[in-house]
Amino acid sequence: MEAFLQGIQIFSDFIFGHLVVMNLVFAIAIVFFQRRDPKSVWAWLLILYFIPVLGFIFYLLVGTDMHKKKMFRTKEIEDKLSNAIRRQETLLRCQELPDSYADMKDYGDLVLYHLQTSGAILTEDNDVRFIVDGREKFRLLMEDMKKARKSIHIQYYIIKDDEVFTAMREILLEKVREGVEVRILFDGMGGRFVRKKVWRELEAQGIETAEFFPPIFGKLNLRINYRNHRKIVVIDGKIGYVGGFNVAREYVGLDEKFGYWRDTHMRITGSSVSALQARFILDWNFAAKKRTLPFEKYMEEPDIRSGAHCPMQIVTSGPDSLVQSIRNTYLRLIHKAKHSIYIQTPYFIPDEAIMSALMIAVRSGVEVNIMIPCKPDHPFVYWATYSYVGELALQGANCYTYNNGFLHAKGIVVDELVLSYGTANMDIRSFSLNFEVNAIIYDREKAREMTEYFKEDLKYSRRITRDVYQGRSLLIRFKEQVSRLLSPVL
Numbered sequence: 001m002e003a004f005l006q007g008i009q010i011f012s013d014f015i016f017g018h019l020v021v022m023n024l025v026f027a028i029a030i031v032f033f034q035r036r037d038p039k040s041v042w043a044w045l046l047i048l049y050f051i052p053v054l055g056f057i058f059y060l061l062v063g064t065d066m067h068k069k070k071m072f073r074t075k076e077i078e079d080k081l082s083n084a085i086r087r088q089e090t091l092l093r094c095q096e097l098p099d100s101y102a103d104m105k106d107y108g109d110l111v112l113y114h115l116q117t118s119g120a121i122l123t124e125d126n127d128v129r130f131i132v133d134g135r136e137k138f139r140l141l142m143e144d145m146k147k148a149r150k151s152i153h154i155q156y157y158i159i160k161d162d163e164v165f166t167a168m169r170e171i172l173l174e175k176v177r178e179g180v181e182v183r184i185l186f187d188g189m190g191g192r193f194v195r196k197k198v199w200r201e202l203e204a205q206g207i208e209t210a211e212f213f214p215p216i217f218g219k220l221n222l223r224i225n226y227r228n229h230r231k232i233v234v235i236d237g238k239i240g241y242v243g244g245f246n247v248a249r250e251y252v253g254l255d256e257k258f259g260y261w262r263d264t265h266m267r268i269t270g271s272s273v274s275a276l277q278a279r280f281i282l283d284w285n286f287a288a289k290k291r292t293l294p295f296e297k298y299m300e301e302p303d304i305r306s307g308a309h310c311p312m313q314i315v316t317s318g319p320d321s322l323v324q325s326i327r328n329t330y331l332r333l334i335h336k337a338k339h340s341i342y343i344q345t346p347y348f349i350p351d352e353a354i355m356s357a358l359m360i361a362v363r364s365g366v367e368v369n370i371m372i373p374c375k376p377d378h379p380f381v382y383w384a385t386y387s388y389v390g391e392l393a394l395q396g397a398n399c400y401t402y403n404n405g406f407l408h409a410k411g412i413v414v415d416e417l418v419l420s421y422g423t424a425n426m427d428i429r430s431f432s433l434n435f436e437v438n439a440i441i442y443d444r445e446k447a448r449e450m451t452e453y454f455k456e457d458l459k460y461s462r463r464i465t466r467d468v469y470q471g472r473s474l475l476i477r478f479k480e481q482v483s484r485l486l487s488p489v490l
Helices: 002-017 019-032 038-050 054-062 068-095 102-118 134-146 163-177 196-204 272-288 325-336 352-363 379-395 428-433 444-460 466-470 474-489
Strands: 127-133 151-156 181-187 208-212 232-235 239-243 261-269 312-317 340-344 367-373 398-402 411-414 418-422 436-441 461-463
Touching: 102 312, 102 325, 127 134, 127 444, 134 163, 134 232, 134 239, 134 261, 151 163, 151 272, 163 181, 181 272, 196 208, 208 272, 232 272, 239 272, 239 418, 261 272, 261 418, 261 444, 272 312, 272 436, 312 325, 325 352, 325 411, 325 418, 325 428, 325 436, 340 444, 352 367, 352 379, 367 379, 367 444, 379 398, 379 466, 379 474, 398 444, 411 444, 418 444, 444 461
Parallel strands: 151 181, 181 208, 340 367, 367 398
Antiparallel strands: 127 261, 151 232, 232 239, 239 261, 312 436, 340 411, 398 461, 411 418, 418 436
16 A cells, blocks of 8 residues: 555656646647647647646547547548539529529528538428427427327437426337337437436337447546537428427426526428438438438428428538538628627627627627527636627627526527528537537528517516626626636637
């Protein structure tokens, strides 16, 4: 025992005696081995300086992307193949958009950008229903699941083994007994709340499951980056759901910590459901390895008898993408705004380009409205968010905290003409580190409807005026400053 303690003492003496040299080596690794934004580099060096050695271990868990190309090589090839086909099929129709829709004339370049960079098809024969209440979302979803005849494909970031998942599971098991194919894809970190035993039991009863980046040591997932943050459900290839709600009791307002959960989800029918189905299959094939799905079997012809007409694109982004498609959508929409911008997001940590674009919009007379939660679920992220929002409030933007529970809706509406809502927050993590999916809707009626939801939320919100922000306490100022310094790595 004495020899063991002496060994620990010798080791600790060595570490503390060589901290300067070790920090120098780690700093060189951070600065020279990876191409990063300078702000991110300085943030990591700051962490390394104040938390020697442990700071570098944290960097390996959170910050490194040394193996990114290797991890996503197969997935990127699949994306390119499918995207090349989509471009050929829809290029001419997308070029006709400005002539077909007078209201959309200024957005033809955005349509073509997504067509050519991410293969996002513009489809017109869609019907979209916005859902802002969790109970309503799961009621509709379960009703549609009960009517399924061929397949139910489910993909969520967070699934918890509580009463919400129990109700869903009972329906899914019944559908399996009827011969419906059921698959559940969950993220390795967000799905840690469900025991492995439960997934094995579901597999034994006929439900196929797959885990995106599973943990290596039990429930301990050392890979914090590259999480699959998408929430997609596709039923029979004809009905699609996408948005911010995950599967857990807090999303239906049953968690006292958060209270009412204000989110935004979309129920979609029409050709855009095929894009959601394709995204599910790509993600499933990446995670399920040998149990891959053929595209041709599950790409159903849309039902266009309803006469619905809502032009939209399904846009995805992530660390496997060559461009930050959703981030670039937000940036382009902000630059194009002439009258108004409405933004809702639980996490607002913009990069310099988006922050500058919003500043320019405010100073150019555009009405900029931003709504964030009134309470944090991730403290550092929240106080960084509050600092950026406060900066815009000082410049004249209309900034609000939603006080009727927790705001989790994620999206933007511009000039009451175009909107983009889905799973992506307006922060650096959603822009480049997580897998996300948004719907861009080029429809005046739907944009106005979403604007009305924002205005309805104002009844339960508090304005962050110049006086309110400037009068914040020293403690809040300290939290903001620390969180703002760390914002490039949050």
